[in-house]
Ligand SMILES: O=C(O)CCC(=O)C(=O)O
């Protein structure tokens with residue numbers, strides 16, 4: 001008997017416009033999708049296809065540069081966790097990922113940090129952009145602005161779907177959200193090696209806006225021990241709920257587990273992942289949900305290997321230190337846990 005593979009739902013952002021006849025139905029659908037699978041394709045998002053094609057083609061050109069040009073902006077040079085990483089330098093739950101990538105964030109000056117200041121202040125600072133591809137800087141900064149606008153729109157509709165005012169989260173992003181944009185290339189590998197492009201994980205922020213080029217590999221936990229394939233669909237983004245929304249909704253919404261499987265040897269896969277987080281100085285509120293939703297909260301399951309904090313900066317710094325042990329050792333050794341002394345039996 002043949003079985004159709006499950007797939008992610010497709011939502012159209014234009015149905016959420018004020019006065020749209022399907023608005024109430026669209027909000028119901030969003031609430032149900034964001035609670036069950038936590039992932040969907042988004043169409044009608046308003047970001048021009050030209051801009052999307054432009055960022056993908058510049059990303060491809062960056063990864064095709066000679067290695068020295070890429071290493072000129074190595075992340076190891078940045079205490080703020082910005083810049084390029086070769087494949088194999090990043091870890092998910094202690095296991096090596098296989099992707100090369102450049103991380104960009106809010107373009108700010110680094111802070112003068114006094115002793116006793118919160119350690120997350122070290123995350124604030126400038127990006128590294130490649131001299132060998134000067135067009136990349138304006139394109140990345142423009143794209144971050146565009147997807148931040150889209151992300152805020154998504155936060156507003158998630159808030160309404162939870163029976164809140166659209167700007168209920170305004171106080172924790174209005175003074176400057178914390179964005180992370182990654183351009184990523186997954187090189188193909190023989191299946192005899194590990195197939196971990198990026199290991200199973202949840203994303204940390206409000207929402208993730210993922211742009212995929214033409215090769216698939218993204219898989220979402222189906223909650224039954226299997227995976228739902230989420231292949232690229234031109235003109236759409238894959239949107240997923242981050243841990244911040246799960247925490248704020250006391251587990252009503254689901255930040256679902258996902259991973260990327262390495263493409264076969266000889267090929268590669270390109271993606272551009274945007275993570276919209278709250279202001280680093282802020283604390284995540286727990287929403288006061290309407291009674292019919294409050295009756296269905298699941299609470300937040302804490303992973304003892306990876307505890308979640310309500311303080312945003314602390315959470316972000318923790319995850320950056322874990323993902324990039326080389327940067328942590330080079331710049332933040334004082335923040336790392338000392339190995340425990342052996343205890344005699
Ligand atoms: O590259 C992708 O498709 C997804 C990447 C991802 O899940 C992540 O970087 O958090």
Ligand SMILES: [Fe+2]
Pocket residue numbers: 201202203258
């Ligand atoms: Fe992710």
